[in-house]
Amino acid sequence: MRSPLPPPRPSQKTALIIGSGIGGLSLGIRLQSLGFATTILERLDQPGGRAYQKRVQTPEGEYVFDMGPTVITVPQFIEELFRLEVGKAELSGEDFPPEMRAAERVRSGESGGPATRKYVQLRPILPFYRIYFDDGSYFDYDGDPDSTRRQIGTLAPEDLAGYERFHADARDIFERGFLELGYTHFGDVSTMLRVVPDLMRLDAVRTLFSFVGKYFSNPKMQQVFSFETLLVGGNPLSVPAIYAMIHFVEKTWGIHYAMGGTGALVRAFVQKFEELGGTLRVGAGVEQILVEGRLPGKRRARGVRLSGGEELLADVVVSNGDWANTNLKLLPPSARLVNSDARVRLAQQSMSLLVIYFGFRRGGPDEAPLDLRHHNIVLGPRYQELLTEIFGSKILSPDFSQYLHVPTLTDPTLAPAGHHAAYTLVPVPHNASGIDWKTQGPKLTARVLAFLEERGFIPDLAARLTHSEFITPDYFEGTLDSYLGNAFGPEPRLIQSAYFRPHNRHEDVGNLYLVGAGAQPGAGTPSVMMSAKMTARLIAQDFGIHPDIVGGTAHAPETQPLLSSSR
Template identity: 65%
Template sequence: MDRKKAVVIGSGIGGLACAIRLQSLGFDTTVVEKLDAPGGRAYVRRAQGFTFDMGPTVLTVPHFIEELFALERDHARLGEPDFPEHTLGDGARVTEGTSGGPATSRYVELVPVTPFYRIYFDDGTHFDYDADPDKLRAEIEKIAPEDLDGYERFHRAAKAIFDRGFLELGYTYFGNVRSMLGVTADLFRLDAVRPLFSFVKKYFTSDKMRQVFSFEPLLVGGNPQKVPAIYAMIHFVERTWGIHFAMGGTGALVQAFVQKLEELGGTLRLDSEVERIDVVRDGRRRRTTGVTLAGGEHIEADLVVSNGDYAHTYLHLVDKEHRRINRDALVKLRKQSMSLFVIYFGYEKREGDPDLQHHNIILGPRYEELLTDIFDRKVLADDFSQYLHVPTLTDPSLAPEGHHAAYTLIPVPNNQSGLDWDALGDGFADKVLGFLDERGYIPDLKERIVYQSYVTPDYFEGTLNSYAGNGFGVEPVLIQSAFFRPHNRSEDVENLYLVGQGTQPGGGTPSVMMSAKMTAREVARDFDVPAEIANGVPAGVA
């Protein structure tokens, strides 16, 4: 195959994963990134000796990472994943051996995090979410013993959804209605289309257990009251392969992906914002010829993959005369996910500090009503829930000696709310940090902080080019899932593709890596990549 040229817009995890796969397929691949460093939402902020991951910090399914690092030039391995046998099955346990395979270990060190999350309730009690089935049942018995039987039934139902929805259908690309109709009956049979929170309520009577087993879609931009119950599989994905952390932070994983891309012959260009996806017209056909950068430079390419925000890609990078399907009205009609307010802070350690964990979920006094405020009413409520991340409990190198680096993330309405974050930001940050101090999560925090900054929905809209400041792309509701989610192959422009959280299958680090393989498969099919390349197996990899 003559080597053709590919351009990938954006160096998020999905974009880099797709670029690595395209390079291994035989394309000369260039990644163009607006910012001065790679990562997109996984950008890294460094200040006063602290290192802060600005985006994703929860890594699951390390086999997907291993598969990327095992790729070789002209050996793309686009077949179904070969999950290690010891990580599957009802009795599977997460161990150190599942974190980093031999290929991964050459680039980055992954370590398991246990417990997965400590979930704090507003009354001061907490629940340690863990892969160990005995520990998990002990936590349920401690807080809601009446729900032990319900958990067993939920566990079986979640496993059935996981087996069908993830292991069997995880890499299914729903490019047409026929592909969707083939699985609809199964989804109804598994009760996987009803809202997740409603699904969870069937099995648990305790409000606390309902929150514990429904909150996870918030980590990918979904409202537990609205996402389909197929998201119950997250419980089993985490239980099967665990939650992991890249030593040095998620940014170390991003840099490792860049290293892998460059070793394969690919190129990353920073400070290179795309102004336009170039399209030529031949009758009713429209075909991309590359991209034009903000400075006017044209980069010629046989195909373009956008890892940018779905709405931004079509509304701002593809001229409307070339869009018959993804017209302005349709793009703007799609419901966007909520946004985020994230505070990055460094503080002094003290003897006798409370026993925080690496990942902490701190729930407010309301659950369902707060979700409605954020997603539907789009108002900034007086109360809030937050995800407090303290990675220096695992990797002290991320902060100066004697200090912790942390961030706390609060779901907030996206910018369709009309909230003025220039006016609200400082006060809201003080309120959140004051809460952590006054409620005893980090006592005397205000006295101990040595560095503090924050981002608002305006950062997502202005810096990351996310439509309406969304934090996770298109919201994962039922009518925006599978076939109804934006497609990885553009319906409007030939040789234009999309990848990442805004496309199929959805948000979250494993999903965007799955999205990269889906998109690469479509490219391989469209460009007639020989089967021995598309499904090749690198030397030394079974």
């Protein structure tokens, strides 16, 4: 049974986006600004995807948990989305204009721009992270070179000179790899070959951990300046050193928090999308992408079939879902040559996660306040060995590291009065491991919570605990429909980066596009917003839309021919 989409204007082109993650919502806003009549289809009961927000009622009151991303960087990307209007696509011009490069990082107060403040309140977080080492010492990572030098002088004075060299070389990688190449879509080999000499010159193709080791001999400093790729699903032992740019992305624009949680940012994006005329449907899982044409180069997407049998037709189909399962589940093998079953199954997927969501009573008046920060990295006794077990041998290790997030230190509204809401995230192997998470999930959860109490991070946690639940790789595989339960899409190894990462324009099926963590440039909140802009540009190019002037009127896609997949 075919159901019409909301009626477009005469001859107006239509678009369907599968999935309402931050990448899908960002692209929906951009397509509406380009003049498409856009519908976003979400299989869950509310938008967000990995950024789903959960509310839990307890006898003490309501807890609010962001189930996925909590680290927001580059607030200018968010500001750009909120200032878009129909006919003002802002796809041309400089992606990082001088005023953005020169903008002083906001360290206090509200950090969102004037358009952002109409929809959501952003606040800077300092330090970015408190990084705890297994011996009880810690490093407050705040992007301030003077503060960084002071702390290195205390923890690893032998590495002070190395930090100066690292700082200079990481800045060069940031300027070339992010500011100049960040929005480059590597859709052909020639585009990749043109940048290889620069990457070699910058030594950005060796592994990040090896790169960091050139500058720091102290294991603590090696961990401080390499751990961040874990937050985008990358193993520091195997991701290319171009990811050293993350240090400068954070240093340049800071880390921020959306009051009300990341879920508040999701709701704000939905509000903007609907104000521009877009339509969001929840509880609308896609069963199949409809493809017409049998010959390679002539196949193109013409719509989708929902799980209940309903068919929706459109000129453009975009998947914000898992890259592997988009191909394996939604497209027939006969429609895929580049994205064959063999290629998809051989791709290395990122690790998965065990995430514990818990609420607990604040300490009494005679008790010391909670000595944690908004973002905390708690490193275990082993670093390289643990990473090898998670990503390589895929075993459940005897020890663990974790990211402990306590947003109620900034935003008490997420918990009942007198309580904290928190989550702690533990990297674990994805489901190729064969681990029985029904058995091991509760055991690991108990170990992690006991560790937080016994090591003094949250004293008397067991007695103060009022709510606890957890998710495992089974949640990512089942609820989020992520291949093998991966948490971040294809692992960002060198051979799965740039040209070798899935293309935002599907290589096999015309009028089918990708956006989000599985596409270029990769995972992480800023990257998926960049992915949306890259994909919008490809669609504008393919449909003959020419937004030649930033803020100017785009030529509407009303009279352009629907292109075939031969490009």
